[in-house]
Amino acid sequence: MHSTTNTTETPSKATPALRSPWVLAWIGLILTVLAVNLTFVYLAIRTDPGLVNADYYERGQDYERTMISRQARDPGWLMRADIPRPLRAGVEESIRVVLVDQAGQPVDVDQATFYAYRPSDVSRDFALPMIREAKGRYLVETSFPLIGVWDILIAAKTGEDEYSVGERVNVARP
Amino acid sequence: MAENNPFPGENNTGHVWDDNLRELANPPPRWWMLGFWASILFVIVYTILYPSWPVGQQATPGLLGWTQIQEYEQGVAQVDAKRGPFEEQISRMTAEEIIADPGLLQYTLASAKVLFGDYCSACHGSGGQGNPGYPVLADDDWLYGGSLAKIKETITNGRKGAMTAHGTILAPAEIDALAHWVVEMNEGGAGNPQGWELYRAKGCNACHGEKANGVLVELPDGEVVSVGAANLTDSIWRFEPGGFESARHTITYGVNQPGVPETRDAVMPAFGSVAKVDDVDVRKLDDQDIKKLGIYVHELGGGR
Numbered sequence: 001m002h003s004t005t006n007t008t009e010t011p012s013k014a015t016p017a018l019r020s021p022w023v024l025a026w027i028g029l030i031l032t033v034l035a036v037n038l039t040f041v042y043l044a045i046r047t048d049p050g051l052v053n054a055d056y057y058e059r060g061q062d063y064e065r066t067m068i069s070r071q072a073r074d075p076g077w078l079m080r081a082d083i084p085r086p087l088r089a090g091v092e093e094s095i096r097v098v099l100v101d102q103a104g105q106p107v108d109v110d111q112a113t114f115y116a117y118r119p120s121d122v123s124r125d126f127a128l129p130m131i132r133e134a135k136g137r138y139l140v141e142t143s144f145p146l147i148g149v150w151d152i153l154i155a156a157k158t159g160e161d162e163y164s165v166g167e168r169v170n171v172a173r174p
Numbered sequence: 175m176a177e178n179n180p181f182p183g184e185n186n187t188g189h190v191w192d193d194n195l196r197e198l199a200n201p202p203p204r205w206w207m208l209g210f211w212a213s214i215l216f217v218i219v220y221t222i223l224y225p226s227w228p229v230g231q232q233a234t235p236g237l238l239g240w241t242q243i244q245e246y247e248q249g250v251a252q253v254d255a256k257r258g259p260f261e262e263q264i265s266r267m268t269a270e271e272i273i274a275d276p277g278l279l280q281y282t283l284a285s286a287k288v289l290f291g292d293y294c295s296a297c298h299g300s301g302g303q304g305n306p307g308y309p310v311l312a313d314d315d316w317l318y319g320g321s322l323a324k325i326k327e328t329i330t331n332g333r334k335g336a337m338t339a340h341g342t343i344l345a346p347a348e349i350d351a352l353a354h355w356v357v358e359m360n361e362g363g364a365g366n367p368q369g370w371e372l373y374r375a376k377g378c379n380a381c382h383g384e385k386a387n388g389v390l391v392e393l394p395d396g397e398v399v400s401v402g403a404a405n406l407t408d409s410i411w412r413f414e415p416g417g418f419e420s421a422r423h424t425i426t427y428g429v430n431q432p433g434v435p436e437t438r439d440a441v442m443p444a445f446g447s448v449a450k451v452d453d454v455d456v457r458k459l460d461d462q463d464i465k466k467l468g469i470y471v472h473e474l475g476g477g478r
Contacts, residue, residue, distance in 0.1 A: 084300035
C-alpha cells in the first residue's frame, strides 16, 4: 500500500556561511569600523603637531624658579586683542592688539606676531607679523582658510620677555 | 624602412620594432576630432566677440563691446539702485525719525557697520567694546553725552580731553590721597570725607562735577552738561587697567597737556573736517555717513 502523504522532509542544503547576507553584512560593518579607526590613527600620526617644547622635562624641573622670575619681571601690562566676530572663512578681517602699561599708558614692543594654530592639522598653522598702527596698537589683516576651530595667539616680544594673549575662535562658513 | 616593410598595405607608418611591433597610422576617434574642431571654432568665435588679441597697448575690442570694468560698473550701479531709495530717505529724515522706522533702521545699521569698521573700530574696537585708552561705546557711560545730537557733534568735530597736570601743583601726598579716594569710589565705596574735602578744595569739581560723576549741570530735559571729565563714582576706568597707579598717573600728568611727555593722550579726530590729501580737500565723512554712524553708535546699547 502506498502512502498518500509524503512526510519525508528533504534536508535543505545549508548556505555556506560566507554567502549568507547576514554574515557578510556583519563582516562589512566590522571592516568599516576598523577602516575608520585606521584612517583616524593614520591622520593622528601624520598630522601630529608633536611636542611644543623640546626641553619640556628641564622646564618642568625649573617650573617654580621660572614662575618666580617671571612674576618678578612681570611689568603688569594690559594686553587686549580685538578679534572681530563673526569670523568667516576666506573673509579678510582686521585683528588688533592694544598694549598699555600698569599706569595705562600705551607701550611699544620690539615685535608683535599673530599666530593661528589649527588644532587638528599642524600643516595649516600660520604666523604673521603685526604692523604698528599707533603707539601700543598693532594690526594684522588676515583671513582663515578653513572653517572650524582655530587657536589664536598674539605674542608681543620686547627684549628677552614675551607677553601673549590667546583665544580659541570658531570660523564660520563664508 | 618603408621600402622593406614586412607588413605592406596595413596602414602602418613603416616603423617596426622587434620584427613585428609596429606603429599604425589610425585616425583619432570621431568624437575626439569633433571636440578638437569644436574647440578651435569656439576660440575663433570667442576672439571675434570678446577682447582678445593684444595689439600694441590695447587688445582687440571684440564685437560685443564687453569690458570687465563695464561689468563691474554695472554691478555697482545695480547695488546703488537698490540702495538709492533708502539713502534718499535717510538724507531727508532726522536721526530720530530713522530710529522710529524699523526697516530703515535695519538698513542704516547694516550700512553703518561697514563705516564703523573703516573709521571707528581701530580705536573703539570692532564691536564698540573699546580698547585700553579708548572709550567703550557699547555701554551707557558717556563722557560727552550719549544723545543722538551729542554723538553727532562728537563725530563731526572730534573731541580733545583736557586735564591739568597736577604734579607741580599738588604735593605727592595729596595726589596719593586723591588717587586712593578715586580707587575707593571705583570699588563701590562712597569715598572718604577727607578725599571729598581735598577734591573740592583743589577744584577737581570744576570739571568732574559736584558729585564727581562728570556732570556739571543736569538740564530739565534729561540732557547733561559736561566737559568730558570722567565719572569718578562708577566702576569704569577711562584709562585702563585702572587702579591706584593709573589714577595717580592721570592726576600727576593730566590729559593732553603740552610739554608734559607722560600726559594722557585722549584725542578723537574730527570726522566732519576737511583734510588735505595730495593737495586736494577731502572730507573724511559726509553728513549722510555721520548721520548713519551716529545712529549706529547710539544703537550699540548705551544711547540715551
